[in-house]
Amino acid sequence: xxxxxxxxxxxxxxxxxxxxxxxxxxxxxxxxxxxxxxxxxxxxxxxxxxxxxxxxxxxxxxxxxxxxxxxxxxxxxxxxxxxxxxxxxxxxxxxxxxxxxxxxxxxxxxxxxxxxxxxxxxxxxxxxxxxxxxxxxxxxxxxxxxxxxxxxxxxxxxxxxxxxxxxxxxxxxxxxxxxxxxxxxxxxxxxxxxxxxxxxxxxxxxxxxxxxxxxxxxxxxxxxxxxxxxxxxxxxxxxxxxxxxxxxxxxxxxxxxxxxxxxxxxxxxxxxxxxxxxxxxxxxxxxxxxxxxxxxxxxxxxxxxxxxxxxxxxxxxxxxxxxxxxxxxxxxxxxxxxxxxxxxxxxxxxxxxxxxxxxxxxxxxxxxxxxxxxxxxxxxxxxxxxxxxxxxxxxxxxxxxxxxxxxxxxxxxxxxxxxxxxxxxxxxxxxxxxxxxxxxxxxxxxxxxxxxxxxxxxxxxxxxxxxxxxxxxxxxxxxxxxxxxxxxxxxxxxxxxxxxxxxxxxxxxxxxxxxxxxxxxxxxxxxxxxxxxxxxxxxxxxxxxxxxxxxxxxxxxxxxxxxxxxxxxxxxxxxxxxxx
RNA sequence: GUGCCCGUAGCUCAACUGGAUAGAGCAACGGCCUUCUAAGCCGUAGGUUACAGGUUCGAGUCCUGUCGGGCGCGCCA
Numbered sequence: 001x002x003x004x005x006x007x008x009x010x011x012x013x014x015x016x017x018x019x020x021x022x023x024x025x026x027x028x029x030x031x032x033x034x035x036x037x038x039x040x041x042x043x044x045x046x047x048x049x050x051x052x053x054x055x056x057x058x059x060x061x062x063x064x065x066x067x068x069x070x071x072x073x074x075x076x077x078x079x080x081x082x083x084x085x086x087x088x089x090x091x092x093x094x095x096x097x098x099x100x101x102x103x104x105x106x107x108x109x110x111x112x113x114x115x116x117x118x119x120x121x122x123x124x125x126x127x128x129x130x131x132x133x134x135x136x137x138x139x140x141x142x143x144x145x146x147x148x149x150x151x152x153x154x155x156x157x158x159x160x161x162x163x164x165x166x167x168x169x170x171x172x173x174x175x176x177x178x179x180x181x182x183x184x185x186x187x188x189x190x191x192x193x194x195x196x197x198x199x200x201x202x203x204x205x206x207x208x209x210x211x212x213x214x215x216x217x218x219x220x221x222x223x224x225x226x227x228x229x230x231x232x233x234x235x236x237x238x239x240x241x242x243x244x245x246x247x248x249x250x251x252x253x254x255x256x257x258x259x260x261x262x263x264x265x266x267x268x269x270x271x272x273x274x275x276x277x278x279x280x281x282x283x284x285x286x287x288x289x290x291x292x293x294x295x296x297x298x299x300x301x302x303x304x305x306x307x308x309x310x311x312x313x314x315x316x317x318x319x320x321x322x323x324x325x326x327x328x329x330x331x332x333x334x335x336x337x338x339x340x341x342x343x344x345x346x347x348x349x350x351x352x353x354x355x356x357x358x359x360x361x362x363x364x365x366x367x368x369x370x371x372x373x374x375x376x377x378x379x380x381x382x383x384x385x386x387x388x389x390x391x392x393x394x395x396x397x398x399x400x401x402x403x404x405x406x407x408x409x410x411x412x413x414x415x416x417x418x419x420x421x422x423x424x425x426x427x428x429x430x431x432x433x434x435x436x437x438x439x440x441x442x443x444x445x446x447x448x449x450x451x452x453x454x455x456x457x458x459x460x461x462x463x464x465x466x467x468x469x470x471x472x473x474x475x476x477x478x479x480x481x482x483x484x485x486x487x488x489x490x491x492x493x494x495x496x497x498x499x500x501x502x503x504x505x506x507x508x509x510x511x512x513x514x515x516x517x518x519x520x521x522x523x524x525x526x527x528x529x530x531x532x533x534x535x536x537x538x539x540x541x542x543x544x545x546x547x548x549x550x551x552x553x554x555x556x557x558x559x560x561x562x563x564x565x566x567x568x569x570x571x572x573x574x575x576x577x578x579x580x
Numbered sequence: 581g582u583g584c585c586c587g588u589a590g591c592u593c594a595a596c597u598g599g600a601u602a603g604a605g606c607a608a609c610g611g612c613c614u615u616c617u618a619a620g621c622c623g624u625a626g627g628u629u630a631c632a633g634g635u636u637c638g639a640g641u642c643c644u645g646u647c648g649g650g651c652g653c654g655c656c657a
């Protein structure tokens with residue numbers, strides 16, 4: 001639709017350039033927008049106002065010239081100049097209901113771009129440390145990341161979803177040693193789990209499981225453990241316990257606790273996300289970067305280019321050369337690479353895999369980390385513009401009007417699974433998807449749980465179910481609906497019918513805009529608008545009791561609306577039930 | 581201290597990348613079920629877009645400053 005208008009105005013501008021009204025070398029960008037009020041027509045353009053300066057004419061005068069130069073076309077039935085120089089365009093009724101043919105022709109592909117016709121994009125999201133179950137904060141990242149992936153895919157991009165598994169580093173060691181201590185407790189060793197270990201019940205369960213499967217072969221005397229951590233501060237004591245475990249159990253023994261913890265938590269996360277309709281193409285292991293030598297390779301390359309230098313026994317990346325506030329350590333003085341070193345190798349690997357764009361969905365607390373990752377890509381000779389980081393603000397949970405404190409370590413948090421059990425996966429996804437990523441979000445659990453019927457998702461699903469009900473009743477009454485796609489649509493034309501037709505027509509543009517801006521929330525607002533228009537239509541029009549040929553056309557309009565609602569719900573990962 | 585994000589109706593949030601009279605839901609008030617699902621519809625009320633300047637035909641949107649909130653600023657991940 002906009003393309004056709006664009007073509008018309010391009011011809012008009014060319015004509016005015018020939019007449020030297022507009023300088024021939026002036027580059028014109030034509031923008032159309034959907035009008036907010038129907039008195040302003042269907043589309044409006046501000047072209048005359050943007051061209052006023054180069055043409056040295058006042059906008060309204062220029063608008064008249066543009067309209068005079070506009071070639072004749074069936075699409076537009078009326079053109080008006082309004083306000084300071086807007087050109088308002090009124091569509092012919094034929095152009096309005098033509099969208100129904102398109103919807104029937106494309107079915108569940110309606111609104112979607114040509115598959116795999118655009119960029120190859122990776123979306124990496126959630127990537128929570130595998131040290132415990134996902135909480136509601138991760139839920140927001142999951143809902144946003146997956147909806148973003150779906151929107152990008154719907155717009156015609158080739159999309160892969162990836163979960164970066166932080167299975168290396170101290171946090172995983174702390175988890176493994178926490179499991180070990182719980183295992184010892186299950187073996188009736190009277191040892192305590194320090195407060196900076198992982199406290200969750202799942203850790204105790206793993207300890208008990210390991211007792212069942214491996215018996216008592218990894219028992220170490222209480223006195224030995226307490227001796228190792230005597231007189232040490234909390235964090236040092238924990239590190240000492242880790243070292244002791246590695247020594248006493250051997251690498252293979254420690255690995256049993258480590259693997260058990262990692263596998264069981266990853267399985268849990270995978271299942272949790274699967275039930276949330278989030279499925280990944282790849283689970284990328286941080287450890288694999290060590291075993292494949294990719295970290296060493298990346299750091300060596302940076303050393304060779306002089307971007308990494310040695311100071312005080314550690315190796316530093318000179319990120320200040322790339323606009324960072326200070327240089328960053330990549331190899332500690334004890335020889336261990338930092339998390340940043342992993343990330344340098346990881347992001348280089350991502351771009352090496354040939355993506356046109358890699359999108360990271362990160363919690364907003366990581367924003368300070370962006371400059372150094374971009375710096376590393378630049379230093380490695382990669383295109384840093386191919387990395388896009390979208391920050392998702394944390395959801396602040398409220399219960400009984402009070403903020404709920406969250407801490408993974410203490411095990412006191414509301415899990416994603418708990419939320420899904422309470423409100424359902426669909427409602428949770430819709431609720432999350434409504435917010436744009438950078439907006440702070442208050443998540444009122446009482447509202448989401450106890451008053452779930454107030455969730456707008458039900459409103460949208462209800463519109464879909466209602467249309468399904470109409471067709472079911474039609475069948476019961478023996479009304480033949482098989483030929484509605486060929487009905488005479490020209491009998492449609494009431495305000496409510498036109499409002500629906502306009503919304504249906506807008507859907508493809510909407511998906512493109514949502515994808516271009518990384519804003520899946522636009523889809524939820526669109527769906528609410530479409531559902532509202534349908535509900536109003538439903539309430540005012542007794543479709544099945546109308547006479548032919550109106551009835552057939554009305555049913556066609558309903559069918560097209562149902563299809564579009566379903567396609568839109570699918571884009572945010574929410575189901576479209578046929579009855580409620 | 582310094583950097584990033586945010587500030588819109590009583591509450592939760594939109595506003596098509598600078599457009600015309602800033603919109604929804606919830607909460608409040610008043611109507612609508614003998615007819616396709618009332619998880620619905622129709623209506624009323626609610627605003628100095630935190631504040632002060634600036635840019636231009638035009639600002640919630642861009643720039644500067646102030647105030648308020650969140651988050652960073654580790655040889656943690």
